[in-house]
Every structure is written in structure tokens, then in C-alpha cells.
Amino acid sequence: MGRPDKPGDDDLIWSRNRAAAGVSSPAMSETIARDPLAEALTEALGPAAVFTGEAAIEKAQGAWMRLGSPVAVVYPRSTDEVSAVLKIAQRLRAPVTPWGGKTGLAGGAEADGAIALSLEKMNAIEEIDTASATMTVQAGCILQVACEAAEAEGLLLPLDLGARGSATIGGNISTNAGGNRVVRYGMMRDMVLGLEAVLADGTIVSSMNRLMKNNTGYDLKQLFIGSEGTLGIVTRAVLRLRSAPVSQNTAFVATDSFEAIPKLLRMLERGLGGGLSAFEVMWPDFYNLVTTPPAQGAPPLPRGYPYYVLVEQLGGDEAADAATFERVLGRALEDGLVVDAVIAKSQAERGKMWALRDDVGQVNRNGPCVTFDVSLRIADMPGYVAEVDAKLKARWPKVDNYVFGHLGDGNLHLLVWTGEKGPENKKAVEEIVYGPLAAIGGSVSAEHGIGLHKKAYLPVSRNAGEIALMKTLKQALDPNGILNPGKIFDA
Amino acid sequence: MGRPDKPGDDDLIWSRNRAAAGVSSPAMSETIARDPLAEALTEALGPAAVFTGEAAIEKAQGAWMRLGSPVAVVYPRSTDEVSAVLKIAQRLRAPVTPWGGKTGLAGGAEADGAIALSLEKMNAIEEIDTASATMTVQAGCILQVACEAAEAEGLLLPLDLGARGSATIGGNISTNAGGNRVVRYGMMRDMVLGLEAVLADGTIVSSMNRLMKNNTGYDLKQLFIGSEGTLGIVTRAVLRLRSAPVSQNTAFVATDSFEAIPKLLRMLERGLGGGLSAFEVMWPDFYNLVTTPPAQGAPPLPRGYPYYVLVEQLGGDEAADAATFERVLGRALEDGLVVDAVIAKSQAERGKMWALRDDVGQVNRNGPCVTFDVSLRIADMPGYVAEVDAKLKARWPKVDNYVFGHLGDGNLHLLVWTGEKGPENKKAVEEIVYGPLAAIGGSVSAEHGIGLHKKAYLPVSRNAGEIALMKTLKQALDPNGILNPGKIFDA
Numbered sequence: 001m002g003r004p005d006k007p008g009d010d011d012l013i014w015s016r017n018r019a020a021a022g023v024s025s026p027a028m029s030e031t032i033a034r035d036p037l038a039e040a041l042t043e044a045l046g047p048a049a050v051f052t053g054e055a056a057i058e059k060a061q062g063a064w065m066r067l068g069s070p071v072a073v074v075y076p077r078s079t080d081e082v083s084a085v086l087k088i089a090q091r092l093r094a095p096v097t098p099w100g101g102k103t104g105l106a107g108g109a110e111a112d113g114a115i116a117l118s119l120e121k122m123n124a125i126e127e128i129d130t131a132s133a134t135m136t137v138q139a140g141c142i143l144q145v146a147c148e149a150a151e152a153e154g155l156l157l158p159l160d161l162g163a164r165g166s167a168t169i170g171g172n173i174s175t176n177a178g179g180n181r182v183v184r185y186g187m188m189r190d191m192v193l194g195l196e197a198v199l200a201d202g203t204i205v206s207s208m209n210r211l212m213k214n215n216t217g218y219d220l221k222q223l224f225i226g227s228e229g230t231l232g233i234v235t236r237a238v239l240r241l242r243s244a245p246v247s248q249n250t251a252f253v254a255t256d257s258f259e260a261i262p263k264l265l266r267m268l269e270r271g272l273g274g275g276l277s278a279f280e281v282m283w284p285d286f287y288n289l290v291t292t293p294p295a296q297g298a299p300p301l302p303r304g305y306p307y308y309v310l311v312e313q314l315g316g317d318e319a320a321d322a323a324t325f326e327r328v329l330g331r332a333l334e335d336g337l338v339v340d341a342v343i344a345k346s347q348a349e350r351g352k353m354w355a356l357r358d359d360v361g362q363v364n365r366n367g368p369c370v371t372f373d374v375s376l377r378i379a380d381m382p383g384y385v386a387e388v389d390a391k392l393k394a395r396w397p398k399v400d401n402y403v404f405g406h407l408g409d410g411n412l413h414l415l416v417w418t419g420e421k422g423p424e425n426k427k428a429v430e431e432i433v434y435g436p437l438a439a440i441g442g443s444v445s446a447e448h449g450i451g452l453h454k455k456a457y458l459p460v461s462r463n464a465g466e467i468a469l470m471k472t473l474k475q476a477l478d479p480n481g482i483l484n485p486g487k488i489f490d491a
Numbered sequence: 492m493g494r495p496d497k498p499g500d501d502d503l504i505w506s507r508n509r510a511a512a513g514v515s516s517p518a519m520s521e522t523i524a525r526d527p528l529a530e531a532l533t534e535a536l537g538p539a540a541v542f543t544g545e546a547a548i549e550k551a552q553g554a555w556m557r558l559g560s561p562v563a564v565v566y567p568r569s570t571d572e573v574s575a576v577l578k579i580a581q582r583l584r585a586p587v588t589p590w591g592g593k594t595g596l597a598g599g600a601e602a603d604g605a606i607a608l609s610l611e612k613m614n615a616i617e618e619i620d621t622a623s624a625t626m627t628v629q630a631g632c633i634l635q636v637a638c639e640a641a642e643a644e645g646l647l648l649p650l651d652l653g654a655r656g657s658a659t660i661g662g663n664i665s666t667n668a669g670g671n672r673v674v675r676y677g678m679m680r681d682m683v684l685g686l687e688a689v690l691a692d693g694t695i696v697s698s699m700n701r702l703m704k705n706n707t708g709y710d711l712k713q714l715f716i717g718s719e720g721t722l723g724i725v726t727r728a729v730l731r732l733r734s735a736p737v738s739q740n741t742a743f744v745a746t747d748s749f750e751a752i753p754k755l756l757r758m759l760e761r762g763l764g765g766g767l768s769a770f771e772v773m774w775p776d777f778y779n780l781v782t783t784p785p786a787q788g789a790p791p792l793p794r795g796y797p798y799y800v801l802v803e804q805l806g807g808d809e810a811a812d813a814a815t816f817e818r819v820l821g822r823a824l825e826d827g828l829v830v831d832a833v834i835a836k837s838q839a840e841r842g843k844m845w846a847l848r849d850d851v852g853q854v855n856r857n858g859p860c861v862t863f864d865v866s867l868r869i870a871d872m873p874g875y876v877a878e879v880d881a882k883l884k885a886r887w888p889k890v891d892n893y894v895f896g897h898l899g900d901g902n903l904h905l906l907v908w909t910g911e912k913g914p915e916n917k918k919a920v921e922e923i924v925y926g927p928l929a930a931i932g933g934s935v936s937a938e939h940g941i942g943l944h945k946k947a948y949l950p951v952s953r954n955a956g957e958i959a960l961m962k963t964l965k966q967a968l969d970p971n972g973i974l975n976p977g978k979i980f981d982a
Contacts, residue, residue, distance in 0.1 A: 316764030
């Protein structure tokens with residue numbers, strides 16, 4: 001299976017760029033009386049669950065970036081303990097940043113001057129209901145653990161992303177995680193039936209709906225999905241599971257025009273009758289990069305085509321699905337939508353195809369890239385990529401712009417190497433990449449979220465009316481602004 | 492294709508029961524100074540778009556119930572005109588109830604003493620983007636018109652429900668409509684990518700996202716989906732389309748235990764590899780009713796089995812899908828999950844199978860039934876139905892309780908005939924049917940919404956914390972309570 005791009009040296013760039021990105025000033029931590037806070041937290045959770053001072057700062061080392069200098073790091077073991085922490089924080093007006101796996105890619109877990117509230121100890125899988133195909137789970141449960149538990153019951157939790165071994169269900173909910181199978185199963189939002197959250201004042205809202213259909217008033221869970229911990233802290237959830245697939249078919253195909261790509265996508269959706277589970281497009285620069293030494297990958301198709309697509313089907317019957325897959329791709333060849341194709345004939349061949357898509361690290365061959373996670377309408381893609389390419393080349397004639405992505409979802413990743421480094425380089429590249437998106441209704445974040453890193457670019461994708469309504473919600477749910485302040489927007 | 496149950500004489504019962512259901516007192520209309528309101532509305536929209544007095548009351552005849560006595564009925568032709576109406580209403584503190592097709596089943600469009608704002612004139616399909624498979628549409632567009640426009644482009648708008656010829660896209664969004672294909676495609680919520688809404692003060696919030704993935708801050712559209720016009724009035728939307736299916740296979744099967752049903756559901760989900768599009772279960776009383784004269788339907792399988800299931804697959808290849816469908820059902824027979832089965836061999840046979848599911852009107856053979864739209868976990872269903880049956884029989888020994896539903900979604904319809912009529916009978920039946928749901932996390936409304944009719948039972952399915960949070964949202968977005976007041980809950 002494919003893996004989403006790992007961050008390059010983005011962390012390096014980011015750490016240099018903290019002030020510009022709007023990180024709260026270290027002075028904030030001084031405004032919090034450390035002792036009463038530490039005392040109250042220790043009284044509520046016990047000394048083993050509260051870290052302050054250097055011990056707190058040590059805990060703030062994330063997988064690929066530091067998460068600031070929290071004034072305290074706490075490990076509640078129950079929803080009631082999360083509530084107790086928020087009541088203390090509310091009383092003392094101390095900011096609180098929730099932590100899941102600390103592997104987010106937008107700085108949403110940055111906790112400088114805040115109480116970092118880790119859900120790590122709340123990691124139980126409480127129930128799997130095989131008849132209704134649901135899982136009830138605590139927020140700190142690692143995604144991979146949840147996926148394996150589902151699999152053991154013949155079911156599928158279809159969220160599939162690179163950080164599966166560290167990311168938590170609560171973090172996936174708070175960022176509305178995407179990944180490799182969105183074209184088939186949707187994003188995390190589509191997998192959450194119900195959840196429990198603790199509000200800024202410590203109120204516990206249990207909205208643990210287990211039902212596929214429940215039209216009884218407002219769908220409150222939506223407030224907490226994708227809002228990056230700014231409206232409440234998710235403590236438990238009920239997830240919708242699917243039947244585990246029986247068959248997997250994978251192919252690499254080439255097209256000779258961009259226009260063929262959306263037609264091919266629709267043909268596959270139609271012909272595979274709901275079985276299409278990945279549609280990953282690579283522009284030739286990326287394809288050449290990952291099939292050229294020192295990359296390990298061999299090219300499954302000749303170089304020189306304008307576009308390559310990795311296609312996958314998950315189905316219910318090995319023999320029948322393989323035949324269907326071959327027949328549909330054959331038709332695409334006959335119709336000229338595809339000009340070359342190779343179907344994986346074994347799990348090993350399948351693995352090699354996905355390994356090309358996964359070998360994103362190659363982009364840092366000459367030094368760190370600036371990485372992007374944009375989305376836009378498929379029809380806008382060729383013009384957009386051409387415009388960005390031209391602007392990049394005008395400024396940096398030797399620039400590399402590697403483009404690939406979950407095209408079935410409208411999501412492109414751009415990885416840009418200019419030969420330069422530092423925050424000014426990053427900002428200049430960002431302006432070129434994000435600039436054209438406003439006019440075409442594109443998004444500066446398809447799946448990673450806004451967090452701290454993209455806050456300056458939120459107005460590219462959301463208008464003033466939308467941001468004002470977000471602030472109305474924030475004000476209604478967190479009037480004192482203690483929940484993950486400074487993330488997404490400045491309240 | 493199947494059709495959801497049409498209301499019986501529920502309207503009759505409802506009209507007798509208005510006071511009990513919490514309809515705003517007619518006195519409310521007196522508190523609004525009619526003349527300044529009518530004048531302001533007429534100035535904003537022109538005289539042809541504003542009806543007052545008897546003309547307004549005439550417009551309030553819905554398809555199966557009267558929608559109260561509105562003080563005015565207005566027909567804006569643009570979002571700006573909707574905004575103008577809301578600004579007037581806000582200034583005069585006049586309640587506003589949006590109208591779509593006026594065929595909702597929970598009284599959400601009841602407009603007694605309010606300005607009824609019909610979206611009927613805003614019915615344009617603005618764009619179909621075949622590459623990205625999206626449709627941009629105004630709220631007043633009839634569902635069936637939108638579906639046919641998608642079909643003409645080889646695409647599918649998969650919402651499928653009985654009122655398709657009258658229901659509007661805006662109404663479907665406001666009620667989060669369900670229907671026959673939820674097991675495959677989800678509810679209306681899953682088909683909305685973006686929308687435009689007018690807030691209580693007339694502010695237009697344009698959140699017309701066209702992207703499958705857009706993690707840039709709060710997902711504001713969720714506020715307006717399923718909130719029955721109480722937080723804003725939806726004026727336009729971007730809908731996600733799917734590839735149109737190529738093949739359709741339909742079967743009637745019987746099982747000899749309830750325990751086999753969820754196993755069969757999982758086997759079909761798994762074996763059909765994403766193609767399962769309907770899983771409609773009938774309890775024997777319902778099956779016998781719709782296959783016995785004066786019903787037209789002949790029994791496709793012998794009577795006497797404990798459960799019948801109507802199963803459908805939508806796929807991408809006629810021959811291959813038919814073979815898969817037969818193979819999977821054959822395996823279910825071998826495994827004993829199914830004890831009898833018949834596959835439709837023609838469109839005519841398919842039509843006859845669906846006609847049985849559609850022939851809900853038979854339940855009113857002896858007089859009106861009280862109709863329900865509940866959802867609950869599949870595992871809870873046999874116990875729940877047995878408990879309800881026993882309690883009904885204890886009170887009305889000759890009671891009929893017809894049970895069937897979208898079991899793949901956890902959604903059951905119960906239609907109860909007691910031989911009695913009137914609001915007291917309705918309330919007594921409701922208490923028996925809704926009573927057990929609280930303890931098992933069931934829902935009093937799977938797909939029809941709360942509106943006015945189920946407001947008294949909202950606490951069965953939502954706890955005090957949830958309702959308090961709903962009220963927080965209502966207060967934040969509509970502090971003067973002018974938007975569809977009295978629906979879902981009393982603010």
C-alpha cells in the first residue's frame with residue numbers, strides 16, 4: 001500500500017520560521033503563574049501524570065519537529081481527568097494544546113507556553129460491534145492498533161496514511177486525516193459516527209452515536225472533526241468499519257494528455273463498479289526521479305510519457321476482479337485513454353509499484369524541498385501546474401518542481417527545490433504555489449490542516465465571511481480562547 | 492427502484508395534535524405588525540413575489556399537510572433577495588421558515604405566524620463539472636431535475652427517495668435526506684461539498700467548496716446540513732456526483748434467523764466488493780401484507796420464513812456482475828445464511844420486487860397507521876421489535892405492527908395500526924415505540940428529521956449536554972431566534 005509523503009526538512013525550515021509563522025511569544029509562559037497551575041494539575045491527576053519545567057520541554061520533542069516549550073505536559077487517564085484539566089486551565093486562563101501522536105504536519109500540536117494535554121494514556125479499544133460494523137475507541141489509540149483490531153474481526157478501518165504507527169484516532173479526527181484511500185472511503189470525517197469531547201469549560205459532551213443514520217438535531221461531532229483542537233478535546237469516538245477487501249489489483253498506466261486523466265478516472269470508477277481505491281498521478285519529473293539511481297526503483301513503463309497513473313482496485317473476489325480489472329484497462333487502451341499499461345502479477349510487483357509512489361524522500365536528494373498539499377479541480381490542474389512551473393523557473397531557473405498526488409481526490413503534492421534555504425525561500429515559494437489557488441477555488445491544505453504553518457494562507461482558501469463565521473463558533477465555544485490558541489486563525 | 496414509505500393519514504393525526512406538538516400559538520402572528528412587514532417585503536422583492544393574507548394561507552397547502560398560516564409567503568429570485576428578506580425579518584423580529592418542496596415528513600416547513608421563504612424560484616442548475624464530477628445548483632432545484640441532469644452527463648446524483656419529484660436540493664440538505672441507497676452512497680450530507688447560506692442577520696456566507704478534500708479550518712457547511720433551517724437558509728450548493736452504474740442485480744432472499752441477517756450483510760458487502768446498494772429487510776407481517784390481495788404483489792418466495800431481504804447490487808459490467816451476484820448468493824445458500832432465494836432475471840421482475848417494498852400504502856388497509864422512522868444497532872433489533880410488539884399487544888390485542896426498513900443502515904420503519912385514532916392513540920403508540928430506544932442508543936429519527944412532530948422525543952436520542960450545545964450554536968448564530976423557531980427544540 002502507498003504511503004503519503006514524509007516531511008522533508010520542513011521542520012528545519014519551520015523552526016527557523018517560528019516567529020514569522022505566528023508562534024505565541026515565549027513571554028506568554030511567564031504570564032501563567034507556574035506554581036498554582038502545577039499544583040492544581042498535580043492534585044487533579046497525581047504527580048506521575050504531570051510534567052513541568054525541563055521535563056515538560058523534553059516531552060515536547062515530536063517525531064520531526066519540536067513542539068515548543070509547554071508549561072506543563074499532562075497525561076489524563078479518563079475523560080473526567082481531561083475535564084478536570086480543562087476546568088483548571090479555564091480558571092487560570094491557561095492555554096491547552098491537545099497531543100495525539102505528535103506527527104501532524106501543520107504544527108497543530110505546537111504547545112509553546114501551553115499545557116500540553118496528551119491523550120496517550122487513553123488508548124483503549126472499548127468495543128468492536130461486528131454486527132453493526134462499528135468500533136468504540138479512546139482518542140489516544142494508535143491508528144495502526146485500531147486498524148489491526150478491525151482486521152482481526154474481518155473488518156476494515158480504511159484510513160491509511162504514513163504515520164499510522166504513531167498517529168492517534170483523536171489526532172486523525174482533529175485533523176480530518178486523509179491518505180491513500182479517500183477516493184473510495186472518504187476522509188476521517190466519513191468514518192466517525194459519534195464522539196465524546198470536552199469543551200473549554202470542562203463540560204463533557206457525549207455524542208457517541210453508533211448509528212449510520214441519526215437525524216435528531218445538529219450533527220455536533222462535525223464541530224470537532226478537523227477543527228484541530230480549537231473547539232474541544234476529543235476523548236472517545238465511535239468509528240464506522242467496512243468489510244475487509246478480499247482482492248487487490250494494481251497497475252501502472254501512462255496517458256499522453258492530461259485531458260485523458262479525468263476520463264480515465266471516470267471510466268475506472270464506472271467499470272470497476274465501486275472498487276477503485278487509488279488513483280495516484282505522477283508528473284514525469286517525479287516519475288523520472290523515483291526510477292533513476294540512486295533511487296532503487298526500476299521504471300515499470302518507459303520514460304517519456306507525459307503522465308503516469310498508479311491505479312488500484314479493492315474487491316470481493318480474486319479471479320473475477322482480476323478479470324474485470326484487466327478488461328477495463330484493456331478498454332482504456334483501445335479507447336486511447338491509456339497509451340501504455342502494466343498490471344502487477346504478484347504481491348511483490350504490487351509492492352514495487354507502491355514503493356515508487358512512496359519514495360518521496362528522493363526529492364531531498366539535492367537538499368530540502370518546500371512541500372505542499374494543495375487541492376483543486378481536476379480541470380484546473382494542467383493550467384495551475386504550468387503557471388506555478390513558469391513562475392518558479394522565472395525566479396530560479398534550475399528549480400525542480402516534483403508533482404504527484406491523490407488525483408482522484410483533487411489533491412496534488414508539490415515538492416519544490418530551489419537550491420536556496422531558509423524562511424525567505426520558503427515564503428517566496430509559498431507565494432508562488434498558493435497564489436493562483438484563490439482565483440480557482442483551490443485549497444492550501446487538502447489533508448494536513450492549517451495548524452500554525454499555513455495560518456497566513458487561510459484567506460487564500462476561505463473568504464472573509466467564512467473566517468468570520470469560524471470566529472463566531474470559536475467565540476461561542478471557547479470565549480476565553482484557551483483551546484489550542486493561535487491555530488487555524490487568531491481568534 | 493424502491494420508494495420510501497409515503498405518509499399515511501399522519502397529516503390528519505398531526506393537524507389534530509398541533510397544540511400538543513408545540514406549534515407556535517396563532518397569537519404570534521398578531522404580534523407582528525403586518526403592514527410594515529408586507530410593505531418592506533414588497534419593496535425588496537416586488538409585488539409579484541410577496542403574498543399575504545388569504546393568498547399566503549392558500550400557498551401553505553403542502554402535499555400532505557397544511558403548513559400553518561404564514562403571515563407572508565415570499566419567492567426571492569436570488570441570494571441577495573433572500574438576504575434582503577432576512578434583514579427585514581431581523582429588524583422586525585419576524586420568524587422565517589424556509590420552504591423547499593413542502594413534502595418533508597416532520598413538520599419542519601410549518602410556518603404558522605412566520606414569513607414562509609420559498610426557494611422555488613431559485614432552481615437553476617448552474618454548472619456540471621464532468622471532470623471533477625460536481626454539480627453547482629440553486630437550493631430550489633427539484634431533486635429529480637438534478638438527478639436527470641447528472642444522468643445526462645453519465646453521472647449519478649445518488650440520493651433516491653420517494654418525494655424526488657417535489658423535494659428540493661435545499662430541503663434535502665436541510666433535512667439531511669436519506670433514502671434507498673444510503674448503504675452504498677451515504678446520506679445527503681455525504682453528497683454536499685460546499686454550500687452558500689444566508690444567516691439570520693442577512694449575512695451571506697459563501698462556502699461553495701468544490702473540492703473532495705479541503706482541510707482549511709472549520710467545515711462550516713455541516714452547520715446547515717440537517718439543521719432544518721434553524722441556523723441559516725441554504726441558497727446554493729456544490730454536490731458531489733458519482734459515476735453512473737452500468738449494471739443492476741436484484742434478489743429476494745429469506746433467512747431463518749435474525750442472527751443470519753448481519754452475517755449476510757457483511758458477506759454481501761465483502762463479496763460484492765463495494766457494489767451492494769440496497770439491503771431492505773421485511774418482517775413476515777409486512778411481507779404477507781404486500782403479497783396478499785387486495786395487494787397486487789405475488790410472493791417471490793413462499794410465505795412462512797421469519798425474515799425476507801431485498802438485495803441489490805449496482806456495478807460496472809453486466810455479465811461479470813451478474814455472475815458475481817449469483818456466486819455470492821450461492822455461497823450464502825451453501826453457508827445457510829440464506830434458506831431460499833430468487834434473482835430477478837429481467838427489469839420487469841426487478842420492478843416487481845421493488846414494488847413489494849414500495850407498496851407501503853397497504854398498511855392503511857384497515858385505517859391509518861402511526862408511522863415511525865427509527866434507527867438502532869442491528870444487534871439490538873430483534874429484542875427491540877419483540878419488546879415493542881409485546882407492549883403493543885398488551886394494550887391492543889389486535890394490533891398490527893408492520894416492520895421493514897433499510898437494515899443495512901440500521902434504519903427500521905414501524906407502521907402501527909391499533910384500530911384507534913387521534914392524538915391520544917398516536918402518543919400512546921409513540922411512547923411504546925420510542926421508549927426502549929433511549930436505553931439502547933437508538934434514534935427517533937433516522938432520516939426524516941425532528942421538525943415539529945418529534946420535538947417532544949428529542950431527549951430520547953440526544954442527551955442534555957448535546958441539547959445544551961445545540962442551543963449554544965443556535966444562540967451564537969441566531970440570537971433573536973427568527974430562523975424557523977420552534978423546530979427541533981425550543982431555543
